[in-house]
Amino acid sequence: MYYIGIDLGGTNIKAGVCDENGKILIKDSVKTHVEKGLEYVVDTMSGLALDLVKRQGLTVDDIEYIGVATPGTADDSTGVIVYCSSIPFRAYPLAEKMSEKTGIKIVHIENDANAAAKGEATVGSAKGYNSSLLITLGTGVGGGTLLGLGSKLLDVRNYESIVEMALKGDLDKVDLYVGELSKTEDGYMPSKVTAANFGKVTDFSTKEDIAAGLVNMVFQTVGMMSVFAAQTVGLKDIVLIGNLSKFPNIRELCKQVEDLHDVHFHVPEFSEYATAYGAALSNR
DSSP, X not given: OEEEEEEEOSSEEEEXXXXXXXXXXXXXXXXXXXXXXXXXXXXXXXXXXXXXXXXXXXXXXGEEEEEEEESSEEETTTTEEEEOSSSOOEEEOHHHHHHHHHOOSOEEEEXXXXXXXXXXXXXXXXXXXXXXXXXXXXXXXIIHHHHHHHHHHXXXXXXXXXXXXXXXXXXXGTOEEGGGTOOOOOSSSOTTSEEETTTTOOTTOOHHHHHHHHHHHHHHHHHHHHHHHHHHTTOOEEEEESGGGGOTTHHHHHHHHHHHHTOEEEOOTTGGGHHHHHHHHTTO
């Protein structure tokens, strides 16, 4: 049998088809377009699911179930999204609607972070570990901050454009480092550790420099939040997923936090599809 997983995000809808061994056979994503209404969003999810089934050479009879991962509170026993943080679903019978539109009888719904954590623990980066911490870097955490500040400071509200600008920027012209405040190495705090985000911004800082500072600030903030959460339960392995986890310099940004706090960040191969993957596997 085969399983469909859907990640209902505030910016994108991602979906994939998995086989019974947990292998992703086909995947794709489309824009959510929340502004077009709930019916449009459900139609888009259903259409994407059916399109993937057809492209894989399958029929709906080959599909055991659809798993939908959603932000907020989901009640799988009733198939109702009680509350969705980034999309205005309130007490919405999503499972029933998806079943009607796709012809697939069984539809499960799950909180997105829970679904992703289950998927990574079962067949992903956290497989084989007794415990791990999963951090989702999407529209809600990190991405919302990046897009909001990018709109105000850069006149850009597009993730890809902000990333492109950031890669051309010079962080040294924006952030103030520990080594610029103290010339003495203390053996623990490297000189290139950030002392103040945007501590060196001037009238001569370019938009590209500011974009580099924004991306660095978001990753440092989320990175430290995840470290604090991991430390409270004695964990050292942290899995990063979501669109922002595919930032080209993600390993460089993570390394400083890893070196300072003795943790290790894992970024799965298909980290942007991890939630859809988890939704497909979480009810097996």
